Amino acid sequence: MTRHDQISPSAAQNDRPAGLHTVEKIGGTSMSRSDELLGGLFIGDREEEALYNRVFVVSAYGGITDLLLEAKKSGAPGVYALFANADHDHGWSEALNVVARAMSEAHNKVLEESADIRAAEDFVRERIEGARSCLIDLQRLCSYGHFQLDEHMMTIRELLSGLGEAHSAFVTATLLRRHGVNARFVDLTGWRDESQPDLDERLDRGFEDIDLARELPIVTGYAQCREGLMREFDRGYSEVTFSRLAARTRAREAIVHKEFHLSSADPKVVGAEAVRKLGLTNYDVADQLSNLGMEAIHPSAAKTLRQAGIPLRVTNAFEPSDPGTLIDAEYGGATRVEMVTGLPVLSLEVFEQDMVGVKGYDARILEALTRHKVRIVSKSSNANTVTHYVDASLKLVKRAQSDIAASCPSARVRARKMALVSAIGRNLEGLSVARRSLQALEAAKVPVLALQDNGRAVDVQLLVPAERQDDAIRALHHELIERAEAEGPAADAPAPEAGSVAAPATLRSVA
Ligand SMILES: Nc1ncnc2c1ncn2[C@@H]1O[C@H](COP(=O)(O)OP(=O)(O)O)[C@@H](O)[C@H]1O
Ligand SMILES: N[C@@H](CC(=O)OP(=O)(O)O)C(=O)O
Secondary structure, X not given: OOOXXXXXXXXXXXXXXXXXXXXXXXXXXXXXXXHHHHHHHHOOOOOHHHHOOEEEEEOOOOOHHXXXXXXXXXXXXXXXXXXXXXXXXXXXXXXXXXXXXXXXXXXXXXXXXXXXXXXXXXXXXXXXXXXXXXXXXHHHHHOOOOOOHHHHHHHHHHHHHHHHHHHHHHHHHHHHHHOOXXXXXXXXXXXXXXXXXXXXXXXXXXXXXXXXXXXXXXXXXXXXXXXXXXXXXXXXXXXXXXXXXXXHOXXXXXXXXXXXXXXXXXXXXXXXXXXXXXXXXXXXXXXXXXXXXXXXXXXXXXXXXXXXXXOEEEEEOOOOOOOOEEEEOOOOOOOOOOEEEEEEEEEEEEEOHHXXXXXXXXXXXXXXXXXXXXEEEEXXXXXXXXXXXXXXXXXXXXHHHHHHHHHOOOOEEEEEEEEEEEEEOOOOOOOOHHHHHXXXXXXXXXXXXXXXXXXXXXXXXXXXXXXXXXXXXXXXXXXXXXXXXXXXOOOOOOOOOOXXXXXXXXXXXXX
């Protein structure tokens, strides 16, 4: 049975019947352990037919995109960042060798047969050397001055990103075929393809002759397209490919496989034994998590799935029999804190005595932040101060800061490192989350620099010193999840009265 009809560009997506298949994404951390996935997620005890009607969208092996572009957390330069600052220097070229070695290490860990390893080595060589020639040519061309490197940097970023996912998808398809699965490498990275399709066309072309009932597509999480996946979505783009593919093919369900169950806090911070698995949550909570960089799911991906009416499941890749967390658009749910998470931020505070009663300051600040592509996590204001909590490098924030200083000459602008820690849940009304959080942080001797509760009863945010982020997460998790659970079950509705001291007793286990 072919599914070509289901992804034809002319059909209105939402009118088509849902397919039989699922679209499933595997993140980089889990991909690095894909040898362990063979006996479970990929094959396990599945008989012939049960192997199929699944589409896997894969990320690059852990750390590879960081080496290709720049480290997501520390900002340490990779090939892209070195090339961008290169002039005539070839430091980026050595960085490309580092990528090739890291790729080789990754596939040597998962492949066993020497023929497969050889094929993977050849693949890496062909792609890496192709990219190297391209960069050398571009550098030479731009040395004439008529050609501006800046104009091509986004294309370079796209080209480099695609290398990571092409490699991991190629290796995974090879691995599965070796184990008797009819897997097909679906390369959406546009390698040596001169046409410029848009994302939907790219997906349609990749799937036009695939029979989902008897083939297992292993799809690159990077998809080259006219819009530019990196330009629009930047890091975390494989979830965008994943969600668009799920919507385009009318998947029955979209599944994200992660290294752990989606839990009440990062198990690496709070401890695997202390965290609770989330059974069910909604897109509102998922949005808050993405905003804090938790990437339960990329915000654009969540939107695509929500609009297409496709249920999203987040599972632990290494426990395939566990149903994981279902993220449902409609679910209102019980009153409880479901998760505690945090993010290092810079607080950009603009204080201006003349601001009182005058409009326009906010707009000027926003303009500067937008111009320098500074991601805003949260903001607050009072009579004469507007503070944005942002997730960006100090370099970018400094640039925005000087633009703000220029457009608001008498303002005092200051940037400080902090951590934003947040307690998140579907319906926090009446739970005294703010009060309990302050008490817990005081007991743990974590200073609170600011507190925000916008009244929607979905989250409470606390700003703490950057170096106390993990202490704050542990203290809040202990108070709002572990202790609250011990105090009694949650009520579904109605919520207890605001400020009620009995309210915490309405929290319940999220396990
Ligand atoms: N609430 C949470 N539940 C589960 N994992 C979390 C949570 N918060 C942070 N993490 C961390 O996220 C890390 C990356 O997870 P995962 O999504 O599997 O990686 P990738 O981005 O490579 O797909 C995990 O190793 C875990 O430490
Ligand atoms: N590898 C890409 C795309 C991605 O989404 O990765 P992951 O699923 O590992 O977060 C990145 O780091 O941006």
